[in-house]
Amino acid sequence: MVHRVVEKGPGLARQKAPVTAPSRSGSTQNMSANIKVVVRVRPLNKKEKDLNNRVVVDVVDDKMLVFDPKEETRPFFYQGVQQPNKNFLKRANKELKFVFDHVCGQEATNQDVFETTTKDILASLMEGYNCSVFVYGATGAGKTFTMIGNQENPGITYLTMEHLFYTIDSFEKDREFDIGVSYIEVYNENVYDLLKPSTTALQLREDAKYGVMVAGLTLHKIKTARELLNMLEDGNKNRTQHPTDANAESSRSHAVFQVYVKMRYKTSSQLRMVKLSMIDLAGSERASATGCKGDRFKEGANINKSLLSLGNCINKLADGSNYIPYRDSKLTRLLKDSLGGNCKTVMIANVSPSSLSYEDTYNTLKYAARANKIQLSIKKNIVDGDMRLSQYVKINEELKKKIKELEAKLSLSSVKNVKEIDPAKEKLSQQWRQRISVAENAHAVVENRLLSMMSRQRVLALRQQLRKRAFQHVVDLAHRCSSEPLDQMCTEDIPRQERAAESYMKQSIQLETKMVSAWAEWAESRKRLDIMYNQAVSDHPELIDFVQNLQTQAKLRLVEARDNLRYKLLSIEHQEIKSFTDYVMDMPSMLKKLYLTLKGYDRVPSSLAEEYLEIMKKAKSAKNIVWSDEEFQGDDYFKFVTSLDLDKPIVKFEDDVSLVQTDSDDFCDIENHEPRLSAKKRKGTPVKKETPVKLLNNETIVINDSCESLDVTRNLSSAKKVKREPHLNVDIENYKTIDPNCLNSTFVMANKMEWKDNVKTEPKANVPVKKGLSDRTNFINQTNNPQYRAKIVKPVPVVGKVAPFRRNPVPTVGGPRPPVAGFGSSVARDGTSLQRNNQAVRTRERFQTHPYSRPALNRK
Numbered sequence: 001m002v003h004r005v006v007e008k009g010p011g012l013a014r015q016k017a018p019v020t021a022p023s024r025s026g027s028t029q030n031m032s033a034n035i036k037v038v039v040r041v042r043p044l045n046k047k048e049k050d051l052n053n054r055v056v057v058d059v060v061d062d063k064m065l066v067f068d069p070k071e072e073t074r075p076f077f078y079q080g081v082q083q084p085n086k087n088f089l090k091r092a093n094k095e096l097k098f099v100f101d102h103v104c105g106q107e108a109t110n111q112d113v114f115e116t117t118t119k120d121i122l123a124s125l126m127e128g129y130n131c132s133v134f135v136y137g138a139t140g141a142g143k144t145f146t147m148i149g150n151q152e153n154p155g156i157t158y159l160t161m162e163h164l165f166y167t168i169d170s171f172e173k174d175r176e177f178d179i180g181v182s183y184i185e186v187y188n189e190n191v192y193d194l195l196k197p198s199t200t201a202l203q204l205r206e207d208a209k210y211g212v213m214v215a216g217l218t219l220h221k222i223k224t225a226r227e228l229l230n231m232l233e234d235g236n237k238n239r240t241q242h243p244t245d246a247n248a249e250s251s252r253s254h255a256v257f258q259v260y261v262k263m264r265y266k267t268s269s270q271l272r273m274v275k276l277s278m279i280d281l282a283g284s285e286r287a288s289a290t291g292c293k294g295d296r297f298k299e300g301a302n303i304n305k306s307l308l309s310l311g312n313c314i315n316k317l318a319d320g321s322n323y324i325p326y327r328d329s330k331l332t333r334l335l336k337d338s339l340g341g342n343c344k345t346v347m348i349a350n351v352s353p354s355s356l357s358y359e360d361t362y363n364t365l366k367y368a369a370r371a372n373k374i375q376l377s378i379k380k381n382i383v384d385g386d387m388r389l390s391q392y393v394k395i396n397e398e399l400k401k402k403i404k405e406l407e408a409k410l411s412l413s414s415v416k417n418v419k420e421i422d423p424a425k426e427k428l429s430q431q432w433r434q435r436i437s438v439a440e441n442a443h444a445v446v447e448n449r450l451l452s453m454m455s456r457q458r459v460l461a462l463r464q465q466l467r468k469r470a471f472q473h474v475v476d477l478a479h480r481c482s483s484e485p486l487d488q489m490c491t492e493d494i495p496r497q498e499r500a501a502e503s504y505m506k507q508s509i510q511l512e513t514k515m516v517s518a519w520a521e522w523a524e525s526r527k528r529l530d531i532m533y534n535q536a537v538s539d540h541p542e543l544i545d546f547v548q549n550l551q552t553q554a555k556l557r558l559v560e561a562r563d564n565l566r567y568k569l570l571s572i573e574h575q576e577i578k579s580f581t582d583y584v585m586d587m588p589s590m591l592k593k594l595y596l597t598l599k600g601y602d603r604v605p606s607s608l609a610e611e612y613l614e615i616m617k618k619a620k621s622a623k624n625i626v627w628s629d630e631e632f633q634g635d636d637y638f639k640f641v642t643s644l645d646l647d648k649p650i651v652k653f654e655d656d657v658s659l660v661q662t663d664s665d666d667f668c669d670i671e672n673h674e675p676r677l678s679a680k681k682r683k684g685t686p687v688k689k690e691t692p693v694k695l696l697n698n699e700t701i702v703i704n705d706s707c708e709s710l711d712v713t714r715n716l717s718s719a720k721k722v723k724r725e726p727h728l729n730v731d732i733e734n735y736k737t738i739d740p741n742c743l744n745s746t747f748v749m750a751n752k753m754e755w756k757d758n759v760k761t762e763p764k765a766n767v768p769v770k771k772g773l774s775d776r777t778n779f780i781n782q783t784n785n786p787q788y789r790a791k792i793v794k795p796v797p798v799v800g801k802v803a804p805f806r807r808n809p810v811p812t813v814g815g816p817r818p819p820v821a822g823f824g825s826s827v828a829r830d831g832t833s834l835q836r837n838n839q840a841v842r843t844r845e846r847f848q849t850h851p852y853s854r855p856a857l858n859r860k
């Protein structure tokens with residue numbers, strides 16, 4: 001439902017909150033609503049018709065009317081020409097548009113008014129809401145006609161009551177009704193009972209439960225609407241009426257007809273008391289219009305006073321004021337519930353359409369518009385407290401019975417609980433706890449020892465790996481650099497490194513042995529403990545929490561050990577990174593000096609310049625940052641050192657893979673899968689020999705002159721294995737012998753090298769076996785048969801010609817290479833010269849243009 005009031009043009013339209021449907025669920029349910037305002041425009045009476053007065057109310061539709069509409073102007077012609085019709089003396093039309101909840105036009109009957117006013121609120125009345133209907137308007141506007149009507153045309157009071165009885169009939173199945181009516185008038189600020197005429201005025205009282213009451217008022221029970229009609233007729237006869245100029249039957253008092261409905265639900269003892277008030281107000285009047293003098297004037301003054309109070313209350317309520325002056329008049333005191341209290345209210349504003357009542361109509365419409373703004377808070381009148389004592393007693397007894405039942409159940413349950421606690425069983429359970437605790441403690445000791453050894457092994461492995469890496473750096477730096485201090489340094493470092501490696505191996509083996517026995521002990525202890533847990537839990541299920549707690553503690557032990565290990569590893573790595581950073585920091589300046597020196601001599605090959613530029617780019621971009629959200633995929637070594645798995649304490653890790661890229665690491669040693677033997681073992685008969693043949697990729701072959709095993713037959717058969725190494729992607733079918741001129745040199749093949757035949761190797765009898773480090777060097781005889789020479793199928797495109805770089809003066813074909821002093825090159829590590837010409841050949845992937853060009857990293 002939308003309420004709007006447009007006072008001047010549609011722009012002033014005001015939308016109101018919709019009325020919430022009343023709830024059926026209890027007395028605390030509130031709803032807010034506006035006073036429903038219906039305007040009724042009565043027909044013109046005889047006098048008005050006779051006077052032919054203008055109609056100032058134009059009903060547009062059932063919601064809207066226009067007050068003082070624009071008059072149609074009749075065209076005035078002078079000499080056939082329409083003249084402007086400007087009547088400066090005439091008042092301009094107000095043309096006020098009003099929108100109400102409903103507008104009943106002149107043709108509307110009382111039945112129509114009933115349909116739009118009280119019929120709807122009866123439903124609310126039956127739900128428990130107080131309801132109120134009052135008619136307001138100037139004298140002679142048709143209030144009494146609307147409210148009371150006559151025999152032929154009964155008013156809304158009768159129609160409402162008729163409908164009320166009809167409604168009651170439909171509810172009689174489940175409710176009992178008591179209906180009482182009263183009919184009073186407020187005349188000159190006194191209240192009189194119209195159904196029990198008396199000269200004594202009645203007093204108004206305010207009751208908390210029923211609102212405003214008239215003390216000493218008699219309620220008359222009625223059974224039918226017809227009874228009411230007779231009653232109303234009798235009451236109206238008692239009402240103060242005097243003819244005025246405006247109305248021959250002018251009511252000089254406010255008549256209040258009240259219906260009290262008492263509903264008792266048959267299914268429950270719930271009681272509802274509701275009140276329907278129907279108020280026929282005395283007409284607001286102007287003394288001049290009514291022509292009243294003396295007593296009539298006094299009546300009129302009182303009427304106006306009470307209506308003025310009503311107007312004030314409506315204004316205050318519409319403004320949302322906290323203080324409403326209900327006590328200013330008897331009328332407002334009576335209407336207190338209807339206007340601002342717990343009541344659904346309908347206001348019917350009666351107006352005359354004639355211009356004779358211009359001011360009254362205008363005032364009434366303004367009143368009605370104001371009243372439309374009043375927001376009511378309505379509450380159901382439900383009395384829950386009418387329960388019979390017998391019912392209370394019954395309910396009370398039932399509750400007591402229930403309490404006793406519950407108490408009995410509770411005591412039974414506690415007895416049962418007490419019984420369940422068996423001291424003997426509890427004692428056994430306690431004994432289990434102790435036994436398990438002792439066993440768990442003993443197991444924890446074994447486990448901690450095992451974990452500690454495992455951690456030591458990992459730390460040791462890391463240290464060894466780092467030491468090896470440092471040594472590789474030295475080797476790499478010293479390689480081919482013939483200078484006394486370097487030779488000295490490397491010669492001293494090798495035995496130290498070997499001793500360290502030996503020590504590591506020794507410690508590692510010792511640890512492994514200890515770990516094997518510790519692990520056996522741990523596994524046995526674990527097994528015993530598990531058996532104990534299972535037995536304890538099956539005998540005493542209550543121990544499950546205890547056992548689970550111990551298992552959690554065991555898991556925590558492992559987590560803690562892992563945590564400690566990783567912390568140790570991290571701190572070692574941190575130190576290593578620091579020292580490695582210091583080492584690396586010096587490289588760029590050295591590299592720069594070298595580069596500039598070469599440049600000064602104009603000997604910088606383009607490949608070196610490119611490589612130098614590449615390094616600069618790398619330094620600039622520093623792309624090696626790994627973000628925390630990137631998943632780190634550690635290699636096998638990383639997984640080995642960082643893992644602590646009690647189920648697999650002995651992890652075999654092939655630590656023969658160097659961590660750094662050195663000259664010797666540029667190659668994939670195809671036979672390098674076996675672990676390096678300790679120095680002691682290697683001093684005896686060489687059991688395992690390293691291959692001198694290395695393949696970097698399918699374009700490069702390396703014959704390593706510094707390898708300690710030079711069994712070419714074996715190496716070449718190993719080379720065939722490359723075929724089965726998918727990651728090397730090498731396809732070697734045949735090969736030929738290697739040209740001795742190419743020994744210790746690097747070849748770069750434009751395409752895949754093709755091998756034509758098997759290499760035939762023969763030991764050379766006259767070549768002396770070297771001592772010390774050279775013990776690990778074998779000798780091969782290279783046949784000079786050109787059929788077996790290594791054949792470079794295609795020339796290197798970069799240089800246009802395949803010409804191996806020679807570090808030393810080119811030896812004669814097949815002849816011995818002159819010894820050259822220096823670590824890793826022509827001088828053995830023990831200082832003796834090497835017979836290099838027949839021993840090994842190193843082939844690198846590098847451009848032959850310059851010896852400083854390093855092979856590109858190609859691990860995949």
Ligand SMILES: Nc1ncnc2c1ncn2[C@@H]1O[C@H](COP(=O)(O)OP(=O)(O)OP(=O)(O)O)[C@@H](O)[C@H]1O
Pocket residue numbers: 041042043045137138139140141142143144145146247249250251252281282283284350
């Ligand atoms: N809708 C209507 N149709 C026909 N006649 C009407 C209508 N309304 C009012 N009348 C007639 O107009 C006259 C005045 O009406 P009524 O007595 O109801 O006015 P009132 O507002 O009650 O005046 P007052 O305040 O002076 O009592 C009556 O004769 C009534 O029959």
